[in-house]
Amino acid sequence: MKHRWVFLLASGVALLGQDLPQVRELERLGEGGREVLVLGLDAQGFDKLRGHQRKFAYYLYRAAIAGNDIAYLQTHRYALDIKELFEVLYAHREGLDADTKAGIEDYLKQVWVNHGQYRHWTHSKFVPAKLDFAQLQKAVKAAKKGGAQFHFSKGEPVERVLVRLKPHIFDLKVEPVLVNQAPGQDPIKTSASGLYDPGLTLKEIQALPQEAQTRLNVRFARKGKRAVAEPFKIGGVYGEQLDCVAFWLRKASQYVDNEMVEREIEKGGVKVKKMRYEPVAIQKKAVDELVAYYETGDLARFQEHCVAWVQTKGAVDFLNGFHEVYKDPRAVVGSFEANVSLRQDSEPLDRLSQNAFYFEGKMPWKDAWKRAKVEPPVAISVQAIVETGDAGPISPAAYNLPNANDFRKLHGSKNVVLQNVMLAESPEIRQKTLEAFYLPEDQELIRKHGDQARLWQVYLHEVIGHGSGQPDASLGSEDPSVKLGGVYNALEECRAEAVALYQAADPKLAEIGAATVADQPGMTQAMYLQLLTRQLRANGEATDGVLRSAHRQGGQAILNYLIQPGKDFGTSVIQRDGHFYVQVSDAQKARIGVGEILEKLQTFKSMGDRAGAEAFFEQFGSQVNPDWQKDAQARIAAIGRPRETAFVFPALVPVVEEKDGREVLKEVRLESKETLAEQMLRYRAWARSRELAPK
Numbered sequence: 001m002k003h004r005w006v007f008l009l010a011s012g013v014a015l016l017g018q019d020l021p022q023v024r025e026l027e028r029l030g031e032g033g034r035e036v037l038v039l040g041l042d043a044q045g046f047d048k049l050r051g052h053q054r055k056f057a058y059y060l061y062r063a064a065i066a067g068n069d070i071a072y073l074q075t076h077r078y079a080l081d082i083k084e085l086f087e088v089l090y091a092h093r094e095g096l097d098a099d100t101k102a103g104i105e106d107y108l109k110q111v112w113v114n115h116g117q118y119r120h121w122t123h124s125k126f127v128p129a130k131l132d133f134a135q136l137q138k139a140v141k142a143a144k145k146g147g148a149q150f151h152f153s154k155g156e157p158v159e160r161v162l163v164r165l166k167p168h169i170f171d172l173k174v175e176p177v178l179v180n181q182a183p184g185q186d187p188i189k190t191s192a193s194g195l196y197d198p199g200l201t202l203k204e205i206q207a208l209p210q211e212a213q214t215r216l217n218v219r220f221a222r223k224g225k226r227a228v229a230e231p232f233k234i235g236g237v238y239g240e241q242l243d244c245v246a247f248w249l250r251k252a253s254q255y256v257d258n259e260m261v262e263r264e265i266e267k268g269g270v271k272v273k274k275m276r277y278e279p280v281a282i283q284k285k286a287v288d289e290l291v292a293y294y295e296t297g298d299l300a301r302f303q304e305h306c307v308a309w310v311q312t313k314g315a316v317d318f319l320n321g322f323h324e325v326y327k328d329p330r331a332v333v334g335s336f337e338a339n340v341s342l343r344q345d346s347e348p349l350d351r352l353s354q355n356a357f358y359f360e361g362k363m364p365w366k367d368a369w370k371r372a373k374v375e376p377p378v379a380i381s382v383q384a385i386v387e388t389g390d391a392g393p394i395s396p397a398a399y400n401l402p403n404a405n406d407f408r409k410l411h412g413s414k415n416v417v418l419q420n421v422m423l424a425e426s427p428e429i430r431q432k433t434l435e436a437f438y439l440p441e442d443q444e445l446i447r448k449h450g451d452q453a454r455l456w457q458v459y460l461h462e463v464i465g466h467g468s469g470q471p472d473a474s475l476g477s478e479d480p481s482v483k484l485g486g487v488y489n490a491l492e493e494c495r496a497e498a499v500a501l502y503q504a505a506d507p508k509l510a511e512i513g514a515a516t517v518a519d520q521p522g523m524t525q526a527m528y529l530q531l532l533t534r535q536l537r538a539n540g541e542a543t544d545g546v547l548r549s550a551h552r553q554g555g556q557a558i559l560n561y562l563i564q565p566g567k568d569f570g571t572s573v574i575q576r577d578g579h580f581y582v583q584v585s586d587a588q589k590a591r592i593g594v595g596e597i598l599e600k601l602q603t604f605k606s607m608g609d610r611a612g613a614e615a616f617f618e619q620f621g622s623q624v625n626p627d628w629q630k631d632a633q634a635r636i637a638a639i640g641r642p643r644e645t646a647f648v649f650p651a652l653v654p655v656v657e658e659k660d661g662r663e664v665l666k667e668v669r670l671e672s673k674e675t676l677a678e679q680m681l682r683y684r685a686w687a688r689s690r691e692l693a694p695k
């Protein structure tokens with residue numbers, strides 16, 4: 001599960017006791033700059049790593065970039081062709097009129113950050129804001145004249161490709177939704193997702209063997225009259241990309257950390273104990289098993305990888321694999337994502353993790369659904385160096401993986417907070433958002449406690465939220481996510497968010513230093529206000545009448561539950577001067593309401609009660625409130641707030657030297673100076689290359 005990134009609302013510098021990474025606004029995309037805000041990131045501390053750690057990071061970095069194209073293929077069957085078309089046109093844009101040039105550039109950048117023609121978080125389709133089909137045709141002609149070479153998946157001529165892609169680029173009505181989970185509709189047939197061949201139905205998928213239906217790493221294709229499940233692996237689906245990912249991972253495997261171990265060796269017929277350096281076994285296993293998994297598609301190998309990965313705590317951390325299931329209408333198949341990051345000290349996070357068992361005991365649900373034994377979850381804070389696929393350039397603030405419940409029960413999970421991503425901001429938009437969406441009397445509170453509230457909301461959500469609870473014994477080995485189907489994602493995000501709100505007021509938090517005793521009520525109040533206000537605003541981001549992302553449905557359910565007519569949870573949405581605002585008059589009453597929500601959600605989850613969960617989200621979670629929507633849209637437009645935020649990451653620059661007639665990696669430098677286009681065009685050049693330092 002990942003936690004969405006949002007703007008912080010007050011200054012976070014002092015809070016963390018460390019310098020802010022170098023961040024800046026680079027550009028805005030879409031009509032009036034309203035679609036995407038692009039921020040530059042830095043990752044401090046890379047130069048303090050040891051030489052072999054920098055090389056380890058570099059090879060993992062290459063593996064991350066090598067897999068990026070998979071995300072396009074998973075979004076939509078034509079998304080990679082759209083990217084290819086526009087990247088070639090972009091390279092040959094000289095000589096075009098200014099409007100066409102700008103139109104191509106703007107659309108391409110949005111396709112880049114979303115990995116296709118659908119918005120990353122809301123799953124709704126977007127079309128070029130500043131380009132029409134006639135301009136596109138002219139640009140293709142001009143590019144061909146200029147000697148442009150297009151490489152499309154099936155080797156088709158560009159004129160034919162243009163006809164095929166036209167409705168997918170320009171027509172909002174053609175396959176309008178990436179992931180459709182609206183009740184009463186066939187989620188497979190009505191979703192644009194690239195994980196299923198067009199025309200497949202849910203019934204056909206449900207007719208497949210159970211193993212295929214529940215598998216994390218398959219794509220469903222139509223072969224004649226039958227649906228077949230084809231695994232992601234080298235030689236199979238996404239084979240070309242995974243082969244390259246594995247190529248770089250094998251190199252990374254040679255640069256894991258070393259540790260001193262005691263070994264018994266024979267010396268002149270006598271056994272003696274000797275200390276010597278060896279690669280850290282668990283870290284090496286995490287990389288090697290991942291390679292084996294990509295080679296075979298065997299999920300047992302992936303499990304081995306995950307066991308080692310969860311336990312690995314190196315200075316350089318990474319993620320690489322098919323994990324999150326938000327882009328599958330059935331919420332089963334994983335999206336490719338990868339990152340490389342630098343670990344940093346995170347004392348507050350450690351203290352929270354040490355107290356996970358305490359918080360489990362305080363959850364407001366039946367004891368039978370509380371874990372009897374809780375190992376402190378692995379929780380780390382990092383600086384992201386790069387994120388690709390489902391993880392970037394649009395990035396979550398934190399994640400907690402792997403997702404499988406049976407795995408979590410046996411081996412736990414890893415919580416990672418992406419510190420530099422979370423703290424990135426545009427000061428201008430932050431200020432305007434505060435003034436537009438909060439009641440004047442609440443703004444000072446948010447300024448004072450907002451950052452701390454946001455940080456601890458993420459910590460609590462990830463470290464004690466997702467991992468909490470257990471299935472009812474009657475479920476046996478069945479995974480609740482399988483029993484719950486499409487509604488599982490919304491339920492799980494809602495549950496983790498509600499855990500954060502519920503536990504924010506616990507005295508333990510002041511004890512472990514999350515806030516002083518005096519500040520804790522303010523922080524708690526700010527957490528409720530921020531989460532609920534963000535949700536009110538999210539109604540303005542929905543393009544049709546439905547909230548599609550799991551996080552948004554989860555937030556909407558909490559907000560609607562707390563303001564139910566006839567109940568008093570100390571929370572209301574009020575109208576003042578024609579605008580809607582969230583008002584929390586009594587955070588203690590609100591907490592009672594959140595406790596009720598948690599009790600319900602945990603019952604649905606522990607019992608695998610799909611009908612109950614669906615009814616709950618149908619009532620509270622999935623519908624947009626048209627009045628809030630209209631008002632939020634007007635306010636968002638007035639302050640020019642973009643819908644999404646994308647990042648330009650620092651670049652790792654290889655320094656290569658020749659040794660015995662071949663190139664070797666001598667050193668790796670980190671630089672933060674690229675634009676979005678430079679970053680993405682470099683990915684294009686590097687993705688398929690096996691050269692150490694591609695030209």
Ligand SMILES: [Zn+2]
Binds near residue numbers: 492493
């Ligand atoms: Zn989450």
